[in-house]
Amino acid sequence: MKVLERARKTELAELYRQMYRIRVFEEKCGELYARGLIRGFLHIYIGQEANAVGAMSVLRPEDYVVTHYRDHGQALARGLDAGRCMAELFGRATGVSRGKGGSMHLFDAQKNFVGGHAIVAGHFPLATGLALAAQYKREDRVVLTFFGDGAVNQGVFHETFNLAALWKLPIVFFLENNLYGMGSAIGRVRSGGADFQDAGKPYGIECVVIDGMDVMAVREATQAAVHHARSGKGPAFIESKTFRFHGHSMADPVKYRGDEEEERWKRRDPLHTFPRMLLELGLATDKDIEKIKAEAEAEIDAAIKFAEDSPWPAPEALYEDIYA
């Protein structure tokens, strides 16, 4: 019993650690962007951490992850090195994509992390193809693909749902419904409204709706979805209700939604609610929490230092990696 409790405690602490290091990473990204050290478009994940962390916690190393452009949280939760992610944002040679992708295009083949994709819904067919390869080769691996509510109005959403269901591909579609596609409230641009319970129905794909501010709910639902996909029953679909606390990108003054809505969601910030629950249930001590925070902050500081100290790509890199 004690062993079980200890193991469980470790897992819970790990969930908190992952969420916290993403939060710190993203806060630092915002500062570094303001200082001009990170350029291009920058979409930060603050508020949605429970999704990437909870979902990724149930994957195996051989499973594939394919995600949208708000991808720092996914990358870190998948185990990509924070220093190399930060170096990518800095455009340095040591970046996870050798400085050629930037914030929206993080990749790591070793971790089976196949992007970071910046065309809304454009990664659906890629993810479907990875699932086809796994099925064709009789490999025991699934694809977990994240997308936002904005992606659901793209044709490829419907096309891939059809194909994945038709061929019973081992893929989990994880919708992070943060209610806004850039500045457009989803209810304003979707005839079916802001809820996706029925979105998979035409394709025979059942949707499980969860609270995306609750890391344990995310974990449990993803566990079931991955099991479904892994056992040859075809695709699974999760709608996670969540919220990004900041703007769409750094350029967004967030004029399209009210303070009250933001405050309501911020009260459910998993970075506050989850550690509070751990403390209340006696599953962690203040000391544990402080230790996790201090370590994560040190890790991200070191990541920034690594990025700053890293060289720019050599001129010849411009012409490399075009052809295999």
Next chain:
Amino acid sequence: MPEITIRDALQRGLREALDNDPNVYLMGEDIGAYGGAYSVTAGFLEDYGPERVRDVPISENTFIGTALGSAVGGLRPVVEFMSISFSLLAFDQMINIGASIRYMSGGQFKVPVVIRAPTGAGIQLAATHSHMFENWLASVPGFRVVAASTPYDALGLLRSALKDDNPVIMAEHVQLYGKRGEVPDEYFTIPLGKADVKRTGEDITIVAFSHGVVIAMDAAGKLAENGVKAEVIDLRSLRPLDIETVLKSVAKTHRAALIDENWRTCGYMAEVSAQISEKGFDLLDGPVARVASEDVPAPYSRPLEQMMLPNVNRVLKAIEENYGI
């Protein structure tokens, strides 16, 4: 040597690949039960089964992207467009994933896909079904683009495409599937990126690809009647372009005519013309004679469609105007 059609040559190449590599599979609209819009895969479903000869829904962006994803996942798909005209629906996947994922990831992934695409006008399908986007595709870093004009080239290029670890687009002209030519039984390949001199001559270089080569050969025959010896160069590969073979010929003939079934504006031969002038300006006795499709959406009516397309008379006239021969 036995004579076969381009369709036969493609069938032979695809069957070899399916027989020799378990990771090769075919995918496309109506390639299975129907046998393919141009019958290239007729009988394949019966021989290889539905897992390796996959009919897909009419969702071009998705099935092309799925093929690309499966290639990233270790397979070697050969995916067929029913027409290159429909590639418009799949440009996002082709360019943002197919041509870019390797570069964007710093070289971590490869995308060994062959995309076969029937192309070309001339059979009265009007504007939406008569496109030739070889030139657009050839402008994209990350792609290789080839276009065969003979069964020998079709088989040799397909074999090389199937050994290449990058997206290779094979533009197959719809008027050429039934074209016959000699193909040896012995195994051979044709490297991607190598042009071919289809006819030798000293007086003028005619550069063409795909169905344009047929026009070029006819024009060379007509010129010969007047004692003009034309050299015909079949580019075969549009990306990479073998400009050296073109320049070598122009160095000999000092004259160049370019045949292009793309629209004239930004057509593929605009690039060839530019490279000749950049790298071989002093070789020329006069400006290049460029004959391309007229800048109009392809019309249905036969006389109008024929007016749009390059033909032998237009080629001869352009050569006469520019070079007086």
